[in-house]
Amino acid sequence: MTARIGVVGxxxxxxxxxxxxxxxAVVGLPATGxxxxxxxxxxxxxxxLSVSASMADLAAGCxxxxxxxxxxxxxxxxxxxxxxxxxxxxxxxKQRVRTLAAAHGLTFVGGHPMAGTEASGFAAAxxxxxxxxxxxxxxxxxxxxxxxxTVAGILTSLGCRVVPCTSAVHDRAVARVSHLPHxxxxxxxxxxxxxxxxxxxxxxxxxxxxxxxxxxxxxVAAMCGDNAEALKIEIAALRRHLEHLxxxxxDPDRLTEFFAVAQRVRANWPPPAGPDTxxxxxxxxxxxxxxxxxxxxxxxxxxxxxxxxxxxxTRGT
Amino acid sequence: MTARIGVVGxxxxxxxxxxxxxxxAVVGLPATGxxxxxxxxxxxxxxxLSVSASMADLAAGCxxxxxxxxxxxxxxxxxxxxxxxxxxxxxxxKQRVRTLAAAHGLTFVGGHPMAGTEASGFAAAxxxxxxxxxxxxxxxxxxxxxxxxTVAGILTSLGCRVVPCTSAVHDRAVARVSHLPHxxxxxxxxxxxxxxxxxxxxxxxxxxxxxxxxxxxxxVAAMCGDNAEALKIEIAALRRHLEHLxxxxxDPDRLTEFFAVAQRVRANWPPPAGPDTxxxxxxxxxxxxxxxxxxxxxxxxxxxxxxxxxxxxTRGT
Numbered sequence: 001m002t003a004r005i006g007v008v009g010x011x012x013x014x015x016x017x018x019x020x021x022x023x024x025a026v027v028g029l030p031a032t033g034x035x036x037x038x039x040x041x042x043x044x045x046x047x048x049l050s051v052s053a054s055m056a057d058l059a060a061g062c063x064x065x066x067x068x069x070x071x072x073x074x075x076x077x078x079x080x081x082x083x084x085x086x087x088x089x090x091x092x093x094k095q096r097v098r099t100l101a102a103a104h105g106l107t108f109v110g111g112h113p114m115a116g117t118e119a120s121g122f123a124a125a126x127x128x129x130x131x132x133x134x135x136x137x138x139x140x141x142x143x144x145x146x147x148x149x150t151v152a153g154i155l156t157s158l159g160c161r162v163v164p165c166t167s168a169v170h171d172r173a174v175a176r177v178s179h180l181p182h183x184x185x186x187x188x189x190x191x192x193x194x195x196x197x198x199x200x201x202x203x204x205x206x207x208x209x210x211x212x213x214x215x216x217x218x219x220v221a222a223m224c225g226d227n228a229e230a231l232k233i234e235i236a237a238l239r240r241h242l243e244h245l246x247x248x249x250x251d252p253d254r255l256t257e258f259f260a261v262a263q264r265v266r267a268n269w270p271p272p273a274g275p276d277t278x279x280x281x282x283x284x285x286x287x288x289x290x291x292x293x294x295x296x297x298x299x300x301x302x303x304x305x306x307x308x309x310x311x312x313x314t315r316g317t
Numbered sequence: 318m319t320a321r322i323g324v325v326g327x328x329x330x331x332x333x334x335x336x337x338x339x340x341x342a343v344v345g346l347p348a349t350g351x352x353x354x355x356x357x358x359x360x361x362x363x364x365x366l367s368v369s370a371s372m373a374d375l376a377a378g379c380x381x382x383x384x385x386x387x388x389x390x391x392x393x394x395x396x397x398x399x400x401x402x403x404x405x406x407x408x409x410x411k412q413r414v415r416t417l418a419a420a421h422g423l424t425f426v427g428g429h430p431m432a433g434t435e436a437s438g439f440a441a442a443x444x445x446x447x448x449x450x451x452x453x454x455x456x457x458x459x460x461x462x463x464x465x466x467t468v469a470g471i472l473t474s475l476g477c478r479v480v481p482c483t484s485a486v487h488d489r490a491v492a493r494v495s496h497l498p499h500x501x502x503x504x505x506x507x508x509x510x511x512x513x514x515x516x517x518x519x520x521x522x523x524x525x526x527x528x529x530x531x532x533x534x535x536x537v538a539a540m541c542g543d544n545a546e547a548l549k550i551e552i553a554a555l556r557r558h559l560e561h562l563x564x565x566x567x568d569p570d571r572l573t574e575f576f577a578v579a580q581r582v583r584a585n586w587p588p589p590a591g592p593d594t595x596x597x598x599x600x601x602x603x604x605x606x607x608x609x610x611x612x613x614x615x616x617x618x619x620x621x622x623x624x625x626x627x628x629x630x631t632r633g634t
Contacts (some may be wrong), residue, residue, distance in 0.1 A: 114520040134518055163517060170518075177509050177519040181526035184501050186579035187558035191551065192493050193582035196613030197482060200629065201451055202494040202586070203431040208525040209498035213583040217576035221569055228566040234508065235559055241504035242552055249545040252538055259534035262503035265510035266530040269519070296513030312517065 007032055008154060009062025011055065011077055013044050016090045016113060017068025018125025021049050023158045026127040034058045035122075036073075043122045055080055064088060064151055066111070071097070071222050078104040088151050092174060093226035094138050094167035102142070109147050110138035110167055112174070113160065120216050134298060135160040138167045139289055148289075149281070153302035161298035161310070164289040175230035180238065182220050183231070185213040271296065271312035279307050324349055325471060326379025328372065328394055330361050333407045333430060334385025335442025338366050340475045343444040351375045352439075353390075360439045372397055381405060381468060383428070388414070388539050395421040405468050409491060410543035411455050411484035419459070426464050427455035427484055429491070430477065437533055451615060452477040455484045456606055465606075466598070470619035478615035478627070481606040492547035497555065499537050500548070502530040588613065588629035596624050 008031040010021045017033065021044065024031035032050040034057075035041045041051045052058040055077070059065065064086035067077050071091045081087055083105045089097055094110040101108035115133035117124060135155050139148055152162045165173070189210045192198045212220075224231055248254040274297075279288055292298070292309050301308040325348040327338045334350065338361065341348035349367040351374075352358045358368045369375035372394075376382065381403035384394050388408045398404055400422045406414055411427040418425035432450035434441060452472050456465055469479045482490070506527045509515045529537075541548055565571040591614075596605055609615070614628040 114518050116521060134520070136518065163514070165514060169514065173512060173515040173518050176512065176515045177505075177523040180508075181505055181522040182576075183559070183562055184505070184526065184555075185522075185583075186576050187555055187562070188494075188498055188501070189579035189583045189586075190558065191497075191554055193578065195490060195493065196629070196631065197480070197486065197611050198490040198493045199582075199586055199588070200480060200610075200613040200615065201431050201453065201487075201490050203451070204433060205498040205502075205529045206494040208528045209501065210579075210583055210586075211525045212522045213576075213579040215576075215580070217573045217580045220576045221573040224562075225566055225569055225572050231566070232563060235563065237508055238501075238504055239556070239559070241507065242500070242556070245500055245504070245541075246549060246552065249542055249548070252542055255542050256534045256538040259499075259503050259530075259532075259537045261510065262506035262527075262530040263532070263534045265516075266502075266506045266527050269506075269516055269527075271516070293517075294514050296517040298517065312513070314513065 005029075005150065005154065006063040007061055009033070009052075009058045009065035011058060011065060011067045012036075012069035012073075013040050013051075013122050013125070014068065015116065015120045015122070015124050015129075017066070018044065018122040019115075019127060019129040020066055020068060020090070020113075020158075022047070022125055022127040023130045025049055027158055029154065029157065032058060032062065036069075040122050047122075059085070064154070066090060070219070071226055074100055078106060081106060083107060086147050086150055088137070091226075092178070092223040094136070094170045096226050098138065098140060098167045107144070107147055109143055109151050110136075110140075110170075111151065111155075112136040112170065114178075120219065131159045133160050134163050136163045136165060136170050138170060139164045139286065139293075140166050145286060149302055149307075152299055152307075156299060156301050161300055163293050163298045165293040166290065169294065171227050171230045172233070175227055175234045179224050179227055179231050180234045182212050182215070183224065183235070184238075185210045186220070189213040268314075271314050274311045274313040276300070277309050277311065279309050281305055281307065322346075322467065322471065323380040324378055326350070326369075326375045326382035328375060328382060328384045329353075329386035329390075329407075330357050330368075330439050330442070331385065332433065332437045332439075332441050332446075334383070335361065335439040336432075336444060336446040337383055337385060337407070337430075337475075339364070339442055339444040340447045342366055344475055346471065346474065349375060349379065353386075357439050364439075376402070381471070383407060387536070388543055391417055395423060398423060400424060403464050403467055405454070408543075409495070409540040411453070411487045413543050415455065415457060415484045424461070424464055426460055426468050427453075427457075427487075428468065428472075429453040429487065431495075437536065448476045450477050451480050453480045453482060453487050455487060456481045456603065456610075457483050462603060466619055466624075469616055469624075473616060473618050478617060480610050480615045482610040483607065486611065488544050488547045489550070492544055492551045496541050496544055496548050497551045499529050499532070500541065500552070501555075502527045503537070506530040585631075588631050591628045591630040593617065594626050594628065596626055598622055598624065 010033040013035040021033040034052040068090040087106045088111040113135045297311040327350040330352040338350040351369040385407040405428040430452045618625040
């Protein structure tokens, strides 16, 4: 059910694309990369990686191709890719990219590795960044299962945990656990910015709450702007949480319960891995993959006639 | 101007009191501790620390006395302390404690070490937790400078950076950099609590944004409840930040600027230490100490006729 894999292409060799190309090299999959910035390509070459002479060379010789460029550059790269090659991406918002890929007539499956650091650029890239990372692969009504399985097979061979879900479900989840935290980190940091005493007293809770505020502003702005509708829903939910908190401030027991709910969730996160289960590649696969993802599970290996899935052990929750 | 120091007493040997007693032992200051829970006292004795037989013994033999108990237990401990002994505390909200100490007629200076971990109890205590930590000592209209300097001298000999400010200014600052981050960590965690997919996708930004949500709920509830008025002001400020963010979502340049403001602040935090300066213990000292604190500075050493202060180097900000 999975297609034969050729040389894997990686367009864009910044933090994420560079880490992907390094990881492909570590596990021994034939792969080549390319970056718009020749200096970045030189860095990758100096690191012992294969780098294509041009975008056209890469597009002509690779299948599948991972596009690891900023979301603002996706349109230009998609225009240069052939329709019969499997294409995936690494951007943090999926509905917008799905629409764009369809407009270009690509054979597409959206992807999003849940890993990163506040650093950026090839110099910060490392194969270890992606080891064990959850990697969303979108499975929408118009996604061919064979395409999905091809890309999932590569990612699991890199040691990633492949999470199946629709583009819309992905975008709501990342607004909740990534984009909203970025917004709050920026707001907390800015609020303290004109208060030298507060900045002097700031300790562990501030350091951790604001770490991602050091991320490059244009990257954060792009992911929040691209996911504006889902982010607004999460901000509205946060406002309701803050109202509940304020109502409870005069009542120690109810206030403690507010924090106890979160403490139970956080103390059980991340949930331990549950046992491996096998899934046959049959006609129910699409529905079972989506149920796996919405339950917090992932695919850890793709074989010729079955795949291995893991559902987290949430008994502690 | 500073008083003669006797045996230092520490009431309450949990994470903070235990760390303080350990640190006093490491630097060789005579000190003894006591805890309401005999098992905790046994742990401290087994760690080679001096432990008093009773609260009354400690109160009769120590000066100054640090009270490191939960804010709900302060009233009971304060009632057992003599009025002529210097008393300080370690709780995270200062206006309420100041009022309580005055009601008991104590010779009091409020304190708050800006260090901690999500763990608690003597087992988690360590002398290193307090090394280099900022430690607020409140300097209110009714605080005797000699009392302030006595406690500041002990804390600087422990390697702490003593930050002078009024109780009200302290409470606003910690609402901003500690209590609000705790509230947001709980809200973000609870919002993801019923979404297994979101919890599976959660990575570094979620991990850091929610780390302090694992703190014991009753501790967080106590500090937020005790500082409710200042916390509400910070929540209102956060709401305005979120409104600004939502207005900017459709405009990439203005959205980038929202995150760029925070990025500049965070990239320059913590500010590097500036040069040491000397302060004579003269009649202007109170005003100069308060100016030092509001500028983000601290006292690093207290001598018989002068003290050494450090003002951070904010040129990068």
